[in-house]
Amino acid sequence: MERTLVIAKPDALQRKLIGEIISRFERKGLKLIGLKMMAISDALIAEHYAHHADKPFFENLKKFMQSAPVVVMALEGLDAVESVRLVAGQTKSRVADMGTIRGDLAMSIQINLVHTSDSLENAKTEIARFFKEGELFAYQPSNLKLIYSPDELT
Numbered sequence: 001m002e003r004t005l006v007i008a009k010p011d012a013l014q015r016k017l018i019g020e021i022i023s024r025f026e027r028k029g030l031k032l033i034g035l036k037m038m039a040i041s042d043a044l045i046a047e048h049y050a051h052h053a054d055k056p057f058f059e060n061l062k063k064f065m066q067s068a069p070v071v072v073m074a075l076e077g078l079d080a081v082e083s084v085r086l087v088a089g090q091t092k093s094r095v096a097d098m099g100t101i102r103g104d105l106a107m108s109i110q111i112n113l114v115h116t117s118d119s120l121e122n123a124k125t126e127i128a129r130f131f132k133e134g135e136l137f138a139y140q141p142s143n144l145k146l147i148y149s150p151d152e153l154t
């Protein structure tokens, strides 16, 4: 099974949408294996958004991501990286598909409620960036056979 990272951004916390966001991933069938609230340090911002450091929006992005705590979660499932991105919707929220988190609940490109890992490789790096070993949990969901067929689970 794949694992991927979601950051519910400061707008999600301020707008009291944390429960709604977690619920959408849970209802989809993704398994929550890590969850915590934290402030993102300068060092974490520099590392996580290194590929955006020279973009004109970087300073505003940094200010926004440090404007309130975030809630980070690690999710597990078959094709979890792609599945989570489908649930989130495209970056430009105001034109994201209805039915997605951004499409239903946001308007901005930057203030877009969630960050999601964009590849399996990045998901591994990002989970390791935000979670220590003991903060991720292995358990057997009791409803797994209602989420996937036996073929998919082998």
Ligand code: CMP
Pocket (backbone or CB within 6 Å): 052, 057, 061, 091, 109, 110, 111, 112, 114, 115, 116
């Ligand atoms: P995220 O998935 O966290 O990855 C990079 C973030 O930069 C993105 O979500 C947005 O919050 C922000 N971002 C990306 N493109 C733009 C843009 N053109 N203008 C402003 N912010 C952006």
